[in-house]
Structure formats: structure tokens, C-alpha cells
Amino acid sequence: MPLFPKRQPSLLAMHLPLRSTKSVPNMDLFQAIAEGKEAVLSHYLEDLSDTIRRLKVNDRDKNTGATLLHQAVKVKNSAILDMLLTYGADPNIKDKMGFTPLHYVAKFVRPEKRRSVILACEDSASLMIQTLMSAMGTGANAIDAWGMTPLHHASLSGNSHVVRCLLPYTSVDKEVTDKQGRTALHNAATLGDAEVVRLLLSHGANIHAVDKKGLTPLHIAAKEGSLQAVRLLCEQILKDDNPLIRLSRRDKQNMTPLHYAVENNHIEIVRFLLEKGVDPNFPSSTGLTALHLAAMRSGVPMCELLVKHGATTDVLADGNKTPLYLAATNDRPLIVAFLLDQGACIEDRDVEGNSPLLGAVDSGSVEVVQLLLDRGADIESRNNDDRNVLHMAVLSKNEDVLQVLLSVKASELLINRKDYDGDTPLHHAARNAFLEIVQILLRHGAKASAKNSSEETTLHAACHYNYPNVVREIVKQDARLVNETDIHWNTPLHVAAQGGYSETAAILVEAGADLEAKNYYEWTPLTVACKKGNFDTVSKLLGAGASVNSVDKMKNRPLHIAAQFGNTTVVDLLLERKDVRDFVCKRNANKKNCLDIAIEEDHRGVVEALLKSKFWRELLQNSIESDQYGTHQTPLRSLIRTMPDLATLVFDNCVLVEAASDEDPNKSVTYQYQFLDDAFCGCGHEDSDDDSDSDSDSTVPVRKVYDDNGNVLPGIPLYSKDFGTLKQNHPLMIMANERRRALLGHELCKSLLLHKWESYGRYVYYGTMSIYMLFLGCLTSFAMGTPAPCPLDFPHFNTTCSFISRYNTCAVIGEASDEGQYMQTDFARKAKIIIFMVSLIFLLKEVFQMYNTRWNYLDLENLSEWSCYVCSLLFVFNFTDCSASTGVPEPWQWHLGVVSVFLSWALLVIYIRKLPFLGIYVVMFTNVLSTFCQFFMVFFLFIVAFALTFFALLQNQAPFDTPWKAIMKTTVMMVGEIEYDSIFTENVLPYETSSYILMAMFIVLMTIITSNLLVGLAVDDIKEVLEQAELKRLGMQVKLVLTVETMLPTWVRRRVVVQKRTLKPNKKTKLAILLRRMIGINIQMDQHKRQDEKYTVEKVYEHQQAMERSLKHLLERMNILTQQGHQLEKSLNALSRRLADEGDVRPRSARTSVSNDL
Incomplete structure (x- = not known):
């Protein structure tokens, strides 16, 4: 198989007019080189023109970016290499990794095991290096993507023959550093090749060169464990002046070669360096000597060797840690025994006050703990946090260590000792859900009733983190703890309820926890659970008989607290109780019921749940004094201001329709006005001053206001004698001021307006x-x-x-x-x-x-x-x-x-x-006038500026002979009456040029810009009024009716205010319709048949409010989910720790690395 896959020609070669021979019309040059077809390749290249040939010999592989020269070097064919260079190949060309052909020689041309192959390879390498060096010129030091030269690669790969061939060339720089700051000698030390190190040293490589971490070649050789390389480097160093200083040179962490040798357990190199006189007590930047490192990572022989050559056993590292402390905390019992035999102090403390025994207990080494106890370590020692060995054993969660410690008789005095926070070992075990450790401590006499500095018992600690198994174990030991209180008078049941831990709460209730116990704020566990909002916890407490009528210092009941913190599910649960009537309308010390509180805290879900309950009428009858809005602030008024969409829900509830269909002639609509028109109010003003928990002290006191016919009873006063307050605080006026168009357009409001107008307003x-x-x-x-x-x-x-x-x-x-x-x-x-x-x-x-x-x-x-x-x-x-x-x-x-x-x-x-x-046109006029008054100051300054200037230039003319006349004339000129001819033609101009310039500026600034600005402002004001015409119209109707109402004496108002009104909308006579059109106001009652079109600004405003409400609701849900996530995380952490303990069968002491101590 070829070394390179069949290669596609480059884009440049594809577009060139290639000439090919008849025998090889489509030759893959990379494949030809891989197969060693030197003659075919030569014949092919000879047949090409010079230009095409130069391009072809420098063509690249699509994947690696390698050229034909790289390919020739890789297959070790020096003849093809020489031929390609002859045909114009670039010897300094690089592939995608920055490798030149010479890099390839250093990386790939390596001798094999057979001697005949070694000789052939060496000859091939020598020949290729000689050929490339003669062609490259200064390119011998070219660097790749990592900043490494060919000499770097040859040194790192141990290619001594290539190193031997490169070093004689003077152009080869031996001190070039790569991106880590390392030279070729560093790389040779890393590999530990003694031959390469010797070659570099013989050709003058700098033995003291340091990389970016301050490491010399000796540091690296000691770290990698090459004894031969260390010997060669040390022999060279010993020839210098002050050789011991060179041998103990420190890097940027103040680590010497000895540190690295000890850290990596190269004992022969350590022995060699020590024999050369290296001081074993040199500290690193963290204060660690070679003995510290040996105590942590090596064995006894290494420590013996260091101590034999003068290493101090009690030397302190950072944090005041001795070698003995580090050996104890790293589970090295043999080294601990050796150091103790050498006279190491067994009670030396680190900066946190931990002795070797405390450190060993914390690390969980049973064998070391036993050894230290046998050697006389103080079992009563404490650290800076006043924690003893039992505290540390519990926190490290090591039962074996704890058993060893408890087997010592002196531990009986320690089991109930308290640390800096007043916590006993049992507190820590309970807080971290170490059930087995809790059982062990209780069996050995640990007091479950012990309290810490916050006066929390161990049961409080277990309840804080929801560990029901631990809670059950402690309660089994001492059931009286369920009613113990902490510094804030919280019982364990308070703590469980505060965390929302229903299972833990159920265990405490079953054990007899007091359901009515009150903490510092006089909150019962049920009140705390209502604040947290955990449905299961509240349900369990209610099922156990917790009282829903308990009050705190501010007379808040559980329902008040649930409403205050927006826990809708808890509110729903409380509203489903059979005795809900006994507490749903109760008020706190601020005279607020649960609906007032929910509205004030902006918890829409709670408000909606309360308004949809069957007690919505009673809840709406409350009245409070507000610092912001004054007297008689009812829930409905608050809803109008902050939650207008939920106020619509109240209005809908106040409209009762009785009809078979909309066209039913007997259809009747009853409008209930007692919440919307409540000037005569009999609620919320006669609370008792008794602060007891009785059922009647904070109920809304309701005086009967209306008789059976819905008329106001004689003697019922107005809630304020100030008629202006009655007008401004009326729900209808609040809607108008807050621009609640949808509410004002509701049929209930329109019905009330129509009733007031027909009763007395029109007259x-x-x-x-x-x-x-x-x-x-x-x-x-x-x-x-x-x-x-x-x-x-x-x-x-x-x-x-x-x-x-x-x-x-x-x-x-x-x-x-x-x-x-x-x-x-x-x-x-x-x-x-x-x-x-x-x-x-x-x-x-x-x-x-x-x-x-x-x-x-x-x-x-x-x-x-x-x-x-x-x-x-x-x-x-x-x-x-x-x-x-x-x-x-x-x-x-x-x-x-x-x-x-x-x-x-x-x-x-x-x-x-x-x-x-x-009135809509009057509103337009007043809006424009208001805008002009706001702009008038800027406008007036321009008038004064031009008037005084005209006065200075045109005093000879009557309209400008005094400053006041000049101001009036300038004001008139601004509206267009300039009288140019009379000023500039018919009169003499003493300052003609200045006068013309001033007039031009006046025409531009005042007549054109300012006038158009005023017109534009007026147009915007009129447009705004038109866009909100429906809202303005309804607002003016409200102000008209309420203004007329302020003129009425109280006895007249008492006659016209009614609780409800029933209409027969399908039984209107023609005469009634005619009279209403003649002397009535334009109020459209049929809301379902006529939906007024909303203007753009109003749509945007309402949409923005809806988005704000949705965002706020989303944030509330996110907070709830975050809290649930935290609880789930705690539970999962506890479960994972428990599973880890059950799966970790092998004790820590059995995991001691004996081989490291040998």
C-alpha cells in the first residue's frame, strides 16, 4: 500500500495546459515517488516545459500540504530528492504543520535494528542532509507550528545520526528556542538520549539555557529519570566555576533538579546529585524541601538517603507543614515511623493548628492514626477551630478511624466536646447525614441534646438539611428533643417547615412535636411552612391538626403569610378547608386582610385565587389608611391601580344576568354597586384593641349600610367629610386618572354613571x-x-x-x-x-x-x-x-x-x-396651551433677544423707541406682521448692514423655525387627544358626574346612592329612549354588541402591561423552580454520598500503597 493516497492535482495545475507523454498521460507524481519510479518521473518531468515543471515539482498534497520533496524524504529516496531540486523544487517549502523537507529528515529518516539497514539509512540521511543544506542556505533553522527546528525534532526523537550530520554546519543554530522556550539540549534531556546529549555538548550547546518555566536541561533530565543524561550534564557543569550553585539552580518555582528527582522517585539520580554535594534542604517557593516531597510521594529508602545526606526532619514548609505532617496526611505509615525514629516532633502544628494526628484523622489513614497513638500522640489536641480528633474523624466520614479513636479510653472525654461554633461531633454527623457515624456516636455516649452556639441541638442540625433517617435515629434516642428551641426559639419542626421538608416534618409530628410552638416572631411551624410554600409540608401539618388561626406579633395568620409570599397552591389549600370562614377575612395589625397583602406584594396568582373564591365579597369589604393614597383604600381601589385586569373579574362578579337568551323580553341585569360606589361605608373602622388570639378581634367589622331595598340607612355617615377627598378617591375617578379605559368601559361602570346622571346629575x-x-x-x-x-x-x-x-x-x-x-x-x-x-x-x-x-x-x-x-x-x-x-x-x-x-x-x-x-375640543385647547406654556420660556428668551437688538438698531422709529415697545412689536412680528417696507424703506436705517442681517436671522429663527415648531407641538397634542378620545370621553363623564355629586348635601346623596340596580334592557319604551337622547349623556350600555376600536397607543400600552405581568409571573416561577432545584440538589448530594459509602467496601487503611514505602 502506498504511503500517500492517490492525490488530486492542485487547482493551479488543473488550469494549466499540461503536456503529457504517450506512456504516462495522467501520472500521479506522489504515487510515482512512493513506488520509487525514478526513471518514469524523470522522463515525465523532462517532457514538461520549464514553467509547468516548476509548478509541478512544488505541487502540494490536498490534505497535508506536503510537496514532492517531503514525499521523497519520507520514502528516503535521495536520488529523487536530488532530481526534484535540480528541476526547481523549493527546499524551504513547508507543509500545513510548518515542516520543511529537512524537518522530515529529522523525523522520518531513522535507522532500524538491522545493521545493514542502519548503514543504508545513515548514508541516505547524510546524503539528503548534504543535498538539502546545500540548497537551503539559511533555511536550516526554519521553525514549524510549535517553533521547533529540525535539530529540535532530531534531538527529541533521539535521531543521533541526523544530529551528528546537522551539527557541523555553522548555519545550524543550536540555541534556537521553541514556543516553550526550550533548546535542542532540553529536548535531548527530555528523551534522555545520552548520545544526543553528548553530541550537543561537544558542539558547544548551552547547558545553562532555561525555558519559560526556568527549567535547565539538568532539571528536565532529573525529572524524566535519565541517569546517563544527568551524568553527562553534571560532568559539563562541574567544569564551570561554582559547580554546586549550578547543580542546585532553581526554576521559577524555586525547584532544584534534586526536587524533581525526588518528586518523581528517581532514587539513583538523587543519590548521584547528593554525592555531588547538592544540599537537600533547599526549599521551593512553597517551602517544600526534598524530604517534604519524599514524605509525600516516595518511600522509606528515599527518606533514608536524604536524611543520611543531612536533610532536616523538622523543617517547615508553607503552612508550617513538616515532613512528618505530610507523611501522616498522605497515608505513609512506614515513612511516619521512620521520621519518628529520626526524632521528628510528633506534636508540631501547621498554621491551622493541626497536629500530625489531626491531619491523619482528617485524611482517613487508620494505620497512621494507630501508629501515632501508639507513639504517644496527644489524642486531646485541638486545632484553631477547637476541633478534636473526633470532630475530624466525623467530618472525614471515616468509620474505621472513628472506631480506632473511640477504642481509646480518653476519647470518652472528647465525644461531647464542642468546637469553635459549639458543635459536637454528633452535630457534624447529623448535619452531613452520616447515619452510621451517628449510630456509633450515640452508642458511645454522645449527647443528642447538646446545643451549639446557636442553641441548636443535633436534631436541629439534621432537620436543617433534610436527613429523615438521621432525624428518626436521634428521635429514637431522645424524643424530648422535638420541642427543644434554638436561639430564635425555633423547634426542629420550625426548621423542617422552613426548608419545606415534608418527610422530616412528618417524623417530628409523629414523635410528638408541638404544632403550636412559636418562635421569636411568634410563628408556628404552619406559618413557617406557609412562607416556604411547600404544599406537602403544609398539608401534613394541617392534617395533624395545626391551627390556622395562630397569629404572630403583627397578627398575621398563616393565610396572610402565604398571600404575602405568593404561594398560590398553599392559599388554595387553605381556602378548601371547612373552617375557612373563620379566618379568611381576618385582618392583621395593619388592618390588612389576605387580599390587601397579596395585592400589595403583587402576587397575581394569589389575588386571582382569592377573587375566585366564594368569599370574594367579604374580602373586598376591607378598608385601610394608606400613606400614599390617604383614607379609605379598599382592595378594589388597589386592583384598579395595579391589577386592572383582575379588577375586571370583580366587575364581572358584580353583574348578574337572568335571561334565557339575549333576546328574552324578560331579561334582567342586576348591577351591584356596593364596592364601586362606597362613600357610605360601614366596614373597617371599629377594630378591637385586644391583641389576643380570639376569633373576633381582627374580623372586618361590617355595619349594615343598606336596607332590604338597597337604599342607604339613615345615620350612616360618609367615610370622609371632605367632599374633595370623596371625589378624588372614588373608584371611577381613580380609573380616569390611571387611564383604565377597559374598566371605565365596563358595563358596571357605565351603569353606575348612567344611574348617577339620571338620578341627580342632569338636574x-x-x-x-x-x-x-x-x-x-x-x-x-x-x-x-x-x-x-x-x-x-x-x-x-x-x-x-x-x-x-x-x-x-x-x-x-x-x-x-x-x-x-x-x-x-x-x-x-x-x-x-x-x-x-x-x-x-x-x-x-x-x-x-x-x-x-x-x-x-x-x-x-x-x-x-x-x-x-x-x-x-x-x-x-x-x-x-x-x-x-x-x-x-x-x-x-x-x-x-x-x-x-x-x-x-x-x-x-x-x-x-x-x-x-x-369637552373633547376644550381638552385639545388646554393641552396645546399647556405645551405652549412649557415652551414659552425658550420662546420668550428669543423674543427678548431680538427685541433688545431691534431697540438698539432702530431707536429712531416709533415702534422701537423703548424696550417695552420693541418687545411688543417683536412679538407681533413673529406672527407675520413684519411691515418690512415701513421699517426698511420708509425710514432711515442708521445701521443698515446690521439691521438687514438681524432681520434675516429673525425671519429664519422666529418666523420659520419657531412657528413651525409650535404648530408641530400642537398637532402632536391634538393627535394624542384623538387617539385617546374614548378614554377622554369616559373620563369627562366621570368628572362631570362626580363634580355634580360634590354639590349635593349629605342627606340628598344618601337618597340617591343605592346598593344595586336591576334593569330590563329589552323593555325600553320609545319615550324613554327619546328623553335619554335629549337630556342624557352618551353612555352605551350594551357592551357585548359594541366593542370600540382601540387606538394604536392604547394597544401598545396594554400589550406592554401584559408583557410586564407575564415577565413578573415568569420570574416568580423561576424563583420557585430555583428553590426546588436547590432542594433536589441537596437530596441528590445526600443520596450520592450514601451510595458512595455503601459501595466503598474497602476501608482507606487497606488502600495504603506499600510499594511506595519500600
Whole structure:
């Protein structure tokens, strides 16, 4: 079989016009070389042109990248090699691994066993090296992918003949280093070939060269165990000055050749180095001497040899470890005995305070432990953690060592000794599930009731890590431990419940554990289990009779805790109990029930489970005080703010439909409003101050609010006397402020809005509107029918007529040519009375509203109303005889009249804003105005900048002769009234160039950019309002109805608030429909027939909320899975340790390597 597979021609050769002979039209050159067809190959190459020939002789193998030269070297054919070089083959060419043909000579041209073959191979190698060296020039030191030269490979493979042939060439560099920093001499030392080492040394190879780890050739030879190579290297070193220093040279880890020889158990090399005078006490960077290494890895003969040549037996390595300590911890009993015989101290401690006996116990060497005890080691010794030999034996989980220690009488004093944390050996055994060791310790008198620094018994320790077999064993020994408490008053059952260990909890309950024991936080085991959320543990505790009514310091019950930590399965389990009515509505010290807590902690699963239970009505009747939202915060209000989709579930429950089908004429729909319209509330305000565990102290106190007909009973107060609070805290107003369109569009909310509007809203609103329209008409007529106090034809008229000395309106009228035209009209005189009366009525209404709404009254709308009505009164009142006789007001009254007329019409806009079909446009206007006010500061700065500049350049013109006029003129110019001709053509320009530049900047910045920016902002505001038109419309309906409601006295409100309302939607008369369309508000009740299209922004918002909820739910599930994974991991670890112990039949002492000690 050929050495190379049949090769495909290269891409370059495939595209060349090859000429072939008739005899070999398609020759595979690699195959021809492998078969030794020198003549055929020569004939083929001769027939090619020079260009094609040069390409063919350098052609490569597709897989390895080798050329014909590599192939010739590999088959050891020097004649073909010489022929290829003659035809132009490149001698320095490399394959894919970076090997040149000379590398191939070093790797593959090796002598075989037969002498005739050896001679032929040597001749072939010599000839090929001579041929390649003459052709390569400086390429003899070419490196491959590992940085190795041909000399490296020859040295590493022990090819002494190639080394012998290469070394005479001066171009061959003997000190080239590979990627590890090693020279050819390093490689020769690695192989241990004495002949190659001798050749390199004879040709001047540097014996002191070091690689990247600081290793010399002597280090490597000592490590690999070549005694001949070590001898040759040492002979060369001994010729230098200070040979002992050279022989003990250290690498980067401060390891000498002696260290490596000892570490690899090359005793003859160690003897040779020691005989040459090498000091055996040189420490490495970790402080290890040769004796330390021998104690860990070699046998007694090595230690004897080192000690014989002066090795110190008590020398300390890092961590204060002696050779004796290392021998003891590495299970070397013979070496331990030898070192003790040599006088090694048996009680030397390492940095952690461990003696050789403690170290041996920790490593589990029975024979070493017995030996040290027989030699007088202190069995009561302790380390820095105050752990004795029994602690160490338990932690190493070695029963044989423990039995040996317990057989010593002094161990009786140690079995209940405590370490630094107060743990006894039995604590550690219980904590690590060492059942057999627990049984051994208990048989030898270990106290299961011993407590550590956390006052935990051994039973606590076993329960912490869920080891039921250990728990069962300890309980069998002392059943009283099931009710012992730790520093936090936790019993073992608390610990098991906290970990969610149902099997362990069942064992403790069976042993008589107190189910009602309370810890420091006054939590029972059931409460702890509800926090953890383990269904099986809670189920077992409930089945054993654990009380669901136990309370902690904050009067939280197990159901509260389960809801607080979002354990839905536990909540479902508690809700399925027969006595659930006794505790489901209980409240804690903060007056919160389980539903309040679940909403506050944002546990959607728990909230949904509670709302779907049959106690959802009772749970929704709670009320608390909130620091953030104020008084009377019910679960429904919290749901609206944080979980609007679950609030929809409540609304659905409040709508009861009785009908055979949707078209049934007797179909009735009952809407229950007690949670949505709860201003008259009888719940959550009369808790007892008793802190006992009674069943009645924390139940929601519910006062009967409605009679049998659903009307509010007499004497039931509002939950707040502040009508503003009642309005802002109303669930409908919260929906409007939180932009809960889906909730506002629910048929329950629409039904309530319609009920309020039809009951009192339309009467109050349209009545107030009618009176206001009368006031507005009279005020307008009065202003139009009353002459101004400064007539324009008065001869002494000026713009400040009200400040003319001795000015008298009556005197002016008397001097007029037509005195009658300056007299007040009869209608204006009569309208004065109406204006006066209506203004007083509205002011009284404002006082009443101020009393009801308190601090919520202070807003711009109410301030405008006060200004309007007060100015109107002052405007129509006669302060002088002249005004009484002529009706002409004083000049200052005329100013107030102007203000009152303006405000009266502006307030009309505010009134119609509450009508949904018109109010949407008012909302657009106010949004645009708000945006402009925010932008006004930047806008005003530009105006001032240009105005002051215009003032400086155009003071000669009247519109700019003062700064104030310049500001006003600049503002007018911004809207387009520039008057370019009057400024630049009809007037003189003192600073013409600057004026034109300034005008150009003004046109660009103010007229074009700023104006378009304002328009763009306005368009965006209007677009936003239109996109949320449905939400705005519903919000305005809510604000209209609730604003009207604040005007009602309490006794009127009590009459119109109802608990429920039943409608017959399929029995509407035509008259009712007509009246509703005329005087009703536009509320669509049939939610199933009409689904309003949602706008893009609203869709995105709702989708984002849904994604946030899903992500939060996913994180909760991940946390639960993580906890379960940790529990499973603990169980698997315990199981694996148990299986390993059962499968490990052979004790550690039987695994002692006797051969290493010989």
C-alpha cells in the first residue's frame, strides 16, 4: 500500500495546459515517488516545459500540504530528492504543520535494528542532509507550528545520526528556542538520549539555557529519570566555576533538579546529585524541601538517603507543614515511623493548628492514626477551630478511624466536646447525614441534646438539611428533643417547615412535636411552612391538626403569610378547608386582610385565587389608611391601580344576568354597586384593641349600610367629610386618572354613571347651567347697555381719563350735546338686579363647595369663579349718586367690568368642557396651551433677544423707541406682521448692514423655525387627544358626574346612592329612549354588541402591561423552580454520598500503597 493516497492535482495545475507523454498521460507524481519510479518521473518531468515543471515539482498534497520533496524524504529516496531540486523544487517549502523537507529528515529518516539497514539509512540521511543544506542556505533553522527546528525534532526523537550530520554546519543554530522556550539540549534531556546529549555538548550547546518555566536541561533530565543524561550534564557543569550553585539552580518555582528527582522517585539520580554535594534542604517557593516531597510521594529508602545526606526532619514548609505532617496526611505509615525514629516532633502544628494526628484523622489513614497513638500522640489536641480528633474523624466520614479513636479510653472525654461554633461531633454527623457515624456516636455516649452556639441541638442540625433517617435515629434516642428551641426559639419542626421538608416534618409530628410552638416572631411551624410554600409540608401539618388561626406579633395568620409570599397552591389549600370562614377575612395589625397583602406584594396568582373564591365579597369589604393614597383604600381601589385586569373579574362578579337568551323580553341585569360606589361605608373602622388570639378581634367589622331595598340607612355617615377627598378617591375617578379605559368601559361602570346622571346629575348640571346662562346674558347685556365712563367726544379726553384732576362723570354727561346717549338702558338697569342676585347665589355655592372639599378646593377654576362673581358685584353696584342716577360706573368699576365679562365667557368654556361631545375640543385647547406654556420660556428668551437688538438698531422709529415697545412689536412680528417696507424703506436705517442681517436671522429663527415648531407641538397634542378620545370621553363623564355629586348635601346623596340596580334592557319604551337622547349623556350600555376600536397607543400600552405581568409571573416561577432545584440538589448530594459509602467496601487503611514505602 502506498504511503500517500492517490492525490488530486492542485487547482493551479488543473488550469494549466499540461503536456503529457504517450506512456504516462495522467501520472500521479506522489504515487510515482512512493513506488520509487525514478526513471518514469524523470522522463515525465523532462517532457514538461520549464514553467509547468516548476509548478509541478512544488505541487502540494490536498490534505497535508506536503510537496514532492517531503514525499521523497519520507520514502528516503535521495536520488529523487536530488532530481526534484535540480528541476526547481523549493527546499524551504513547508507543509500545513510548518515542516520543511529537512524537518522530515529529522523525523522520518531513522535507522532500524538491522545493521545493514542502519548503514543504508545513515548514508541516505547524510546524503539528503548534504543535498538539502546545500540548497537551503539559511533555511536550516526554519521553525514549524510549535517553533521547533529540525535539530529540535532530531534531538527529541533521539535521531543521533541526523544530529551528528546537522551539527557541523555553522548555519545550524543550536540555541534556537521553541514556543516553550526550550533548546535542542532540553529536548535531548527530555528523551534522555545520552548520545544526543553528548553530541550537543561537544558542539558547544548551552547547558545553562532555561525555558519559560526556568527549567535547565539538568532539571528536565532529573525529572524524566535519565541517569546517563544527568551524568553527562553534571560532568559539563562541574567544569564551570561554582559547580554546586549550578547543580542546585532553581526554576521559577524555586525547584532544584534534586526536587524533581525526588518528586518523581528517581532514587539513583538523587543519590548521584547528593554525592555531588547538592544540599537537600533547599526549599521551593512553597517551602517544600526534598524530604517534604519524599514524605509525600516516595518511600522509606528515599527518606533514608536524604536524611543520611543531612536533610532536616523538622523543617517547615508553607503552612508550617513538616515532613512528618505530610507523611501522616498522605497515608505513609512506614515513612511516619521512620521520621519518628529520626526524632521528628510528633506534636508540631501547621498554621491551622493541626497536629500530625489531626491531619491523619482528617485524611482517613487508620494505620497512621494507630501508629501515632501508639507513639504517644496527644489524642486531646485541638486545632484553631477547637476541633478534636473526633470532630475530624466525623467530618472525614471515616468509620474505621472513628472506631480506632473511640477504642481509646480518653476519647470518652472528647465525644461531647464542642468546637469553635459549639458543635459536637454528633452535630457534624447529623448535619452531613452520616447515619452510621451517628449510630456509633450515640452508642458511645454522645449527647443528642447538646446545643451549639446557636442553641441548636443535633436534631436541629439534621432537620436543617433534610436527613429523615438521621432525624428518626436521634428521635429514637431522645424524643424530648422535638420541642427543644434554638436561639430564635425555633423547634426542629420550625426548621423542617422552613426548608419545606415534608418527610422530616412528618417524623417530628409523629414523635410528638408541638404544632403550636412559636418562635421569636411568634410563628408556628404552619406559618413557617406557609412562607416556604411547600404544599406537602403544609398539608401534613394541617392534617395533624395545626391551627390556622395562630397569629404572630403583627397578627398575621398563616393565610396572610402565604398571600404575602405568593404561594398560590398553599392559599388554595387553605381556602378548601371547612373552617375557612373563620379566618379568611381576618385582618392583621395593619388592618390588612389576605387580599390587601397579596395585592400589595403583587402576587397575581394569589389575588386571582382569592377573587375566585366564594368569599370574594367579604374580602373586598376591607378598608385601610394608606400613606400614599390617604383614607379609605379598599382592595378594589388597589386592583384598579395595579391589577386592572383582575379588577375586571370583580366587575364581572358584580353583574348578574337572568335571561334565557339575549333576546328574552324578560331579561334582567342586576348591577351591584356596593364596592364601586362606597362613600357610605360601614366596614373597617371599629377594630378591637385586644391583641389576643380570639376569633373576633381582627374580623372586618361590617355595619349594615343598606336596607332590604338597597337604599342607604339613615345615620350612616360618609367615610370622609371632605367632599374633595370623596371625589378624588372614588373608584371611577381613580380609573380616569390611571387611564383604565377597559374598566371605565365596563358595563358596571357605565351603569353606575348612567344611574348617577339620571338620578341627580342632569338636574343639577342643567339647572346650574341654565342659571349661569341667565347670569351670562344679563352681564353681557348690562355691559353693552351701560356707557363707558370716558366718552370719546369729551373735549378733555385722554387715555387716562380716570386720573384727570377733578374728573366727574356727571359733569361730562351734562356737557354732552346729546345727553341721552350717555344714559344706561332700561334693560341694563333691570339686569343689574339679576346679576346681583345670581352672583350672590353662586358665591354661596362656592362657599358651600369650599366647606365640603377643603384643601381640594384650591384650583384655577374656582379662583376664576370667585374673581368673576366678585368683579360682577362690584361692577353693577352703584357707589356714587351719579352712578345711581345715570347708571354710568366709575372708571375703576369699568375695569372690573371688563374682567368680569371676559371671565364669565371663559367660565362658559369650562362649563361646556364637562359635556363629552364638546369637552373633547376644550381638552385639545388646554393641552396645546399647556405645551405652549412649557415652551414659552425658550420662546420668550428669543423674543427678548431680538427685541433688545431691534431697540438698539432702530431707536429712531416709533415702534422701537423703548424696550417695552420693541418687545411688543417683536412679538407681533413673529406672527407675520413684519411691515418690512415701513421699517426698511420708509425710514432711515442708521445701521443698515446690521439691521438687514438681524432681520434675516429673525425671519429664519422666529418666523420659520419657531412657528413651525409650535404648530408641530400642537398637532402632536391634538393627535394624542384623538387617539385617546374614548378614554377622554369616559373620563369627562366621570368628572362631570362626580363634580355634580360634590354639590349635593349629605342627606340628598344618601337618597340617591343605592346598593344595586336591576334593569330590563329589552323593555325600553320609545319615550324613554327619546328623553335619554335629549337630556342624557352618551353612555352605551350594551357592551357585548359594541366593542370600540382601540387606538394604536392604547394597544401598545396594554400589550406592554401584559408583557410586564407575564415577565413578573415568569420570574416568580423561576424563583420557585430555583428553590426546588436547590432542594433536589441537596437530596441528590445526600443520596450520592450514601451510595458512595455503601459501595466503598474497602476501608482507606487497606488502600495504603506499600510499594511506595519500600
